[in-house]
Amino acid sequence: MNEDLIIFFSVLATAGRVLGLVLLSIVTGWLLSYGAIKGKIFENIFISISEVFESVPVISFFPVVLILFITRIGGSLGVELAADFLVFTAVVWNIWIAEYQAFKTIPREMVEVGENYRLGFFSILRNIYIPFSIPRIVANLFPSISDGFFYITVSEVFTIGITTYQTFGIGTEMQALISAGNTNGILLAFVFLALVIMIIIYFLRTFSKHAVAKYTVDTDTPVIRRGRFSFKNTTRRISATAATPFTRLSKYYRRRNPSMKNEMFEPERAGVNYSRYILATIGLVILAIILYSSTLLVLSVSAGEWSNLLALTPQIIIGLLYDYSRVAVVIAVTFVISITLGYYLAVNSRAESVGVPLIQVLTAFPAPVYFPFVYIAFYPDFHSVFGPLTSEFFVIALAFISTFYYLFYSFWMGVKAMPSEYQELMKNLNMGFFSKMRRVIIPSTFPYLIAGISSTINSTWGGLMIGEYWPSIYGSRTLEVSNGLMRFIDINTRSGNLGAAAWASFVFGIVVVVFSIFFTRRMMDLARKRYVAEEGVFAA
Amino acid sequence: MRNPANLVGGVGPGQPISLLESVNIHFSYENGYKVFENINISVGQDKFVGIVGPSGIGKSTLLRIMGGFLAPDSGATYLMGKKITKPTPKVVFVHQSIITFPWMTALENVMLSPRSMKVPQSEAEIVAMKALEDVGLQGFEELYPKEMSGGMRQRVAIARALAANPMVLLMDEPFSHLDELTAEGLRQDIYNILFRVDTPLKGVVLVSHNLTEVLELADEIYILNNIPATVVGKLVVDIPRPRSIRNPKFSEYLDILYTKLSPPGGKKNE
């Protein structure tokens, strides 16, 4: 009885942590994005940092987080902050970039109205910028919240050397229940967690429909009911307006747009603008702090230590090659499933009304929490099929279930954003499935696919990080693979060899950023130049 | 070409006390496209000024400069002799594309302007209701823009402008989204509202490609042409109000406008 309550509150604590940090991301994002559109230097620093950190998988922050929060702050506060920081970095970049893009694409005329009446800072944010950014934020909330939940098991409990740090939440609680073999408790935890996630997704879906009805700027959807946001009104509004509000939301889903910066026209103002200098100074100070602390870090490592680290590097690179092969497998499987299932759901509204919420709930439900049970239940079956590759199979399966969603969601959004004229055209020409895919659907969803693939790659690392070395996944069982960078980082973190772990993360970070610059961005540029379907239909 | 007495080729600066005056405006966009070369426009007290010109010549840009939204490369705009360096609620701009905020009701949209001038909530509401009534939208205060027709939305935008109690109204094609019947009604309404005694409004600048409309409303018409654009003519419309297109002078003025508006000969300097 008492234990049930503890489980219940631990679920609430975790959900509160995730939602609170999402909220914090949203609010800080508004301020930072406003700063970014007001000051060029600040903008460049803010966007560069966000883009780099967005493409570095959250998990590679982990050693740094551990060093900073556990050794510098310490105590239960340090552990709590470490957990919060990990979740925060999982959700924040997506949201910040979405807000920045919204602020960047707000019609010049709207801003001029604000200028004309000389709205003050808060007034212009509250009346113009914030409402305008809402559809974009909402469209990015589904993946962000899933991302936030995903890391609860690793963020709430972690082990360095012989010490285990933990903070209150369902991730910690679940581990305790498993080691105590408390089957009822485990079941109850699942039920509570599922309930809370379902409620969150339900609110989010409802709110996104409301956001589409109220905050989108295009003018073709009449709003039937007015007044405050209330469920009764909203459902009526929805049924009376867009048949599929997500179609409209899809236009706001993040498609990376690296060269967005020049898109909005910014009038040069006569007179001195002090805020610009203040912003530039803040940006430069942030940059200086980053440079300073990295210099300190480099200097604090002795020469002997450096040669050790360098000696480890070939091993790190080999591990990275292994991991990239795993990523490739995950992407290939995800791609095939996403485009078939995603397309089926996008064009089949009855299947969609069940399938999409189901997938949203399943994805927000953190895979690492239930995976041990899947592992233990199916191990014998899969072992008879895969033999020595069974662990490999489970690791890839974990990575798959934890990332499948991003590509699926992105592609589904892309199909929804396709001009309905394309659908009619394809019907008209009576095109077959493969012909449709090859000639119309994949090209016209290309920007979404690239965005989805890049998110999927990023979060595949998270799955690998957890799966490649998972001691006592269930009882005394350990899931591990023989080679892999994530395993390397895991093992070194656990054995307290943080220098090696940080160095591996650093090498990894560089590879990822280079990959993002040379691959993802190029593909996005290509996508924007050739494949923006919305422009293929001439409509005012 | 015949040059009637009231067609003056270009106006110089230094005419006495204009309400709003743009002097020697040169302007290029950041991409280097030169839009204006030496534009001079003067709006007298209680004058309705029209600006016409071929599409893309820079009419909207000019209104933005006159409202302080864009800073010219050289030259300046003066309101009652005071230089305008940034937008001010004394000179309100009504955009070519109808700008209402979909997340605010008609009333909230209109209240935006008095509220931003620190008028208390209750008083702002009264001002806004009055403005909505002026544009014929009483009873529609609680509708959201998405529930309104294009013409109603444009009237909301105009009401928002009026609620700011401006001295000058800059209107960029305010009637072009409306059907002819609605536009005609609104034109008359607007003209009547504009120069009623109880408003501080002292002048209007109207950009339009509809020559009949401009001739019907304006006291003076500036004609922009060439690339970069200059004022190629100024027409003082001397027809008693209410004006009728059947007045022979009307078609005479129309002819002049048409001649002056032949497409610019110069190449775009991109």
Ligand SMILES: Nc1ncnc2c1ncn2[C@@H]1O[C@H](COP(=O)(O)OP(=O)(O)OP(=O)(O)O)[C@@H](O)[C@H]1O
């Ligand atoms: N932000 C901008 N950057 C660069 N060039 C611009 C920008 N805005 C407008 N222009 C160019 O300046 C010129 C004038 O534009 P403007 O919108 O003022 O024309 P307009 O006379 O109002 O046209 P219309 O009658 O079609 O409304 C056009 O050639 C346009 O291409």
Ligand SMILES: [Mg+2]
């Ligand atoms: Mg224009």
